[in-house]
Amino acid sequence: MLKAFVSLGCSCSYSSLFFTRHSQPRTHPRRFSISFSHHYPPSSKLMDSSSDYSPGNVQSIKFCQWCGGTTKHEIPEGEERLRAICASCGKIAYQNPKMVVGCLIEHDNKILLCKRNIEPSFGLWTLPAGYLEIGESAMEGAIRETREEANADVEVISPFAQLDIPLIGQTYVIFLARLKKPHFSPGPESSECQLFSLDEIPFDSLSFSSMVVTLSLYVEDMKTGKPKFHYGTINKRPGTSPSDILAYTLDHHMQS
């Protein structure tokens, strides 16, 4: 079992959460990951290959998506960041962080996890989650991802966590939810869906640091009372492997 040292702050202070054991390396992020892709060359496929989303790598934007002109890379007047600016029409291709939305589903004092049937982290366990789409709320997105990955119809109970991962330009927004009917089965992206009691959660074979943090916070909340809302930042620990999902700190942790 994972030995976790969890120090949770109150809503008026910050705390840090970290682990003492390292997992085996993880490979090939595709839909989303916390694998800190820009430490690796593109050939390692550690970038988000479905979207070619390389967070902050403005230099990779070489053409204007609206007029086809070539871009220059400059800091616009009044700004502080390098942007890709079309040399023809002058439009700026802004890059911003993406939201990953998902559900932590409670049922009969257990929680529902999906075993990933796709890369990254093929064969490892995750909460149903994925990128938020334009036109849907975070709650709607989390419900959709749960339907897609676990064939489960859920209703959201409350927001549970916002976890920013600045290094890869992602923010996880996780909701507590319950099954409307006690039915679930693996969707195309899952090989298995299973209910786990709190002491059965497979911390040694989770897919992403965001999942380790979310489930650790949930387990702690359930030990001490009812779930709270958590905000925090997941940062990579300096000097550790980019693919080690336990080599992180949870910084600026606040709970409501």
Place this chain on the structure above:
Amino acid sequence: MLKAFVSLGCSCSYSSLFFTRHSQPRTHPRRFSISFSHHYPPSSKLMDSSSDYSPGNVQSIKFCQWCGGTTKHEIPEGEERLRAICASCGKIAYQNPKMVVGCLIEHDNKILLCKRNIEPSFGLWTLPAGYLEIGESAMEGAIRETREEANADVEVISPFAQLDIPLIGQTYVIFLARLKKPHFSPGPESSECQLFSLDEIPFDSLSFSSMVVTLSLYVEDMKTGKPKFHYGTINKRPGTSPSDILAYTLDHHMQS
């Protein structure tokens, strides 16, 4: 004064918040807005002109930003949404919602507002807020925006609200904060910064629906006790003007 009918749900249920008075029309969103831009032709400049961000309008993406090839607009295998796919290299230009981050700053039982010195909503009052950048957490982004717009150095106390606006592909993340030192002054994007007591908040001249909702929730919280964390979705009321910032409902409101 604005007559607001606020019905706040508990953490296990949803509620709706709406207003009875309409404000004057708002014009020219630039950095962010809730003006439902795609109801208007581009010539009205109601689109986010700084980024040409037209939420969900995948048809506007005509070229691949990585190789310069022309795009086709199709639903990729295994997906359900129309995407812009490069006909040359096959890469998909995913569009996702953007996060706007900001601070609700408490000082001496008052809150700090900035009068906008830029479009959209020039001359109207707002909390310091702006788009989250890649490489920063939501909290860091909110602190940065406050420094830029109010020359104020703040520390975050707790998360206060996540408000999704699906119609325009934006999510507002607002933190409660306090001034580290009692100093503030207008930055380049503000013409004025001022502390307001709760009964002085200029609800008749706020800039965006997100600000109306955030400040209404805060006022209600302070009347009944201390601030909570709120999640909700801001939707446009059918049949109302896209530029009417009070013509909305707050749906699926949950608080922790």
